Amino acid sequence: MAANTFAPPAAFLQPQLVLLPRTASVVVVGAGAFGGWTALHLLRRGIHVTLVDAWGPGHSRSSSGDETRVIRSTYGSNRFYFDLNVRALELWKESEKKWNKKLFHNVGVLWLCYQESTPLVDDSVPFTKAHGMPYEYLELKELRRRYPLVNTDDLHHGWFDPFGGYLMARESTRAVAEAFVQEGGTFLQAHAQPGNIRNGKLEDITLSIGVKLQADAYVFACGSWMGQVFPEVLKNVITCTKQEAYYFGVPQADSESYDAMPAWVDVDGNDYYYGIPGNASRGFKLGVDRRGESFDPTYGERLANPQVLERARKFIAHRFPGLKNAPLVENRVCPYENSPDGNFIFDKHPEASNIIFLGGGSGHGFKHGPALGEHVTNLMVER
Numbered sequence: 001m002a003a004n005t006f007a008p009p010a011a012f013l014q015p016q017l018v019l020l021p022r023t024a025s026v027v028v029v030g031a032g033a034f035g036g037w038t039a040l041h042l043l044r045r046g047i048h049v050t051l052v053d054a055w056g057p058g059h060s061r062s063s064s065g066d067e068t069r070v071i072r073s074t075y076g077s078n079r080f081y082f083d084l085n086v087r088a089l090e091l092w093k094e095s096e097k098k099w100n101k102k103l104f105h106n107v108g109v110l111w112l113c114y115q116e117s118t119p120l121v122d123d124s125v126p127f128t129k130a131h132g133m134p135y136e137y138l139e140l141k142e143l144r145r146r147y148p149l150v151n152t153d154d155l156h157h158g159w160f161d162p163f164g165g166y167l168m169a170r171e172s173t174r175a176v177a178e179a180f181v182q183e184g185g186t187f188l189q190a191h192a193q194p195g196n197i198r199n200g201k202l203e204d205i206t207l208s209i210g211v212k213l214q215a216d217a218y219v220f221a222c223g224s225w226m227g228q229v230f231p232e233v234l235k236n237v238i239t240c241t242k243q244e245a246y247y248f249g250v251p252q253a254d255s256e257s258y259d260a261m262p263a264w265v266d267v268d269g270n271d272y273y274y275g276i277p278g279n280a281s282r283g284f285k286l287g288v289d290r291r292g293e294s295f296d297p298t299y300g301e302r303l304a305n306p307q308v309l310e311r312a313r314k315f316i317a318h319r320f321p322g323l324k325n326a327p328l329v330e331n332r333v334c335p336y337e338n339s340p341d342g343n344f345i346f347d348k349h350p351e352a353s354n355i356i357f358l359g360g361g362s363g364h365g366f367k368h369g370p371a372l373g374e375h376v377t378n379l380m381v382e383r
């Protein structure tokens with residue numbers, strides 16, 4: 001979820017990073033939210049694209065493989081991500097219509113604020129007005145009236161963003177890959193290993209299925225694995241942490257009231273909790289945005305940390321008193337692929353001009369997938 005504010009990423013603001021002719025060939029490694037959408041946009045621009053993933057799109061070890069993800073524009077004073085999300089929203093709506101699949105649930109996002117001033121939300125308000133997407137300021141009385149399930153004792157006010165909500169994560173990651181294949185792309189399920197770099201270029205990549213692929217450019221969108229694929233460059237740049245999300249069972253008599261709540265973010269709390277009440281009927285989702293222990297995305301066991309769960313239980317009993325004794329019905333361990341400052345990373349390998357890194361989703365990348373893929377395509381392909 002990652003509700004940070006930071007300066008916009010420099011590489012995204014430049015006019016062009018790579019100049020590929022429209023007849024070029026590209027291999028994209030990684031079919032998560034970043035790689036999948038980038039492959040689809042490159043393909044639609046006329047590029048010959050092969051998409052490769054070791055375990056398949058939206059698999060359980062990937063960051064994009066959870067049930068749901070929050071979509072919200074709020075990024076403090078960072079206009080780049082606000083605008084990127086606005087474009088992403090358009091593309092999500094367009095795509096779900098085209099594919100006839102419900103991927104975006106427009107339930108809104110409720111920001112629970114402890115202080116009078118909450119820059120993370122307040123500083124985005126001018127952008128909401130510029131885009132004609134205003135938020136509603138909810139005084140405590142109104143917050144209580146609308147959301148009686150929320151304990152507001154330690155809150156100052158709320159903000160409601162009626163344009164946000166949540167996305168079906170795994171389902172849409174698979175839908176993107178399916179569209180990619182239907183529109184003429186080639187998907188291969190295999191582990192990819194970059195070959196030699198000679199004269200400033202990567203020569204090829206070797207797949208675990210005994211095939212070598214050659215292309216004009218290679219986009220590596222390997223999520224939490226980026227540091228392992230390019231240890232010499234990225235080991236300390238994109239780091240992986242263990243993040244937990246819990247799905248609690250709501251009381252049978254009130255399940256409709258809980259499911260009808262918007263996604264919410266506890267803005268000022270220390271653990272940065274957030275949640276998705278409906279969560280595709282899998283339970284009241286509580287996510288912990290505070291960074292967990294470092295984690296190996298391939299071999300790490302997906303078991304919840306008892307201390308993190310205990311703290312989460314205390315929080316949920318406090319914020320949603322009706323869930324004090326709610327049973328845990330499912331939980332997920334999911335890797336964050338953290339960049340040093342929370343910005344996405346899009347750059348060339350320092351020694352190979354045809355290797356492009358795309359990653360560092362840092363706990364907030366999923367929703368941007370469609371707009372990011374489009375933006376990256378604009379920065380890579382001649383117009």
Ligand SMILES: Cc1cc2nc3c(=O)[nH]c(=O)nc-3n(C[C@H](O)[C@H](O)[C@H](O)COP(=O)(O)OP(=O)(O)OC[C@H]3O[C@@H](n4cnc5c(N)ncnc54)[C@H](O)[C@@H]3O)c2cc1C
Binds near residue numbers: 001068359361362366
């Ligand atoms: C608990 C949690 C909550 C989050 N909440 C939100 C949220 O609410 N909203 C939001 O927008 N974002 C959220 N995020 C962040 C978001 O999910 C990620 O930023 C996004 O999914 C990253 O996508 P990706 O494509 O970079 O990585 P991934 O989805 O991990 O995809 C990388 C892919 O690369 C493949 N791969 C790696 N190495 C190789 C190789 N050598 N050969 C072949 N394939 C390879 C992997 O198999 C994998 O499928 C959350 C993340 C987590 C973990």
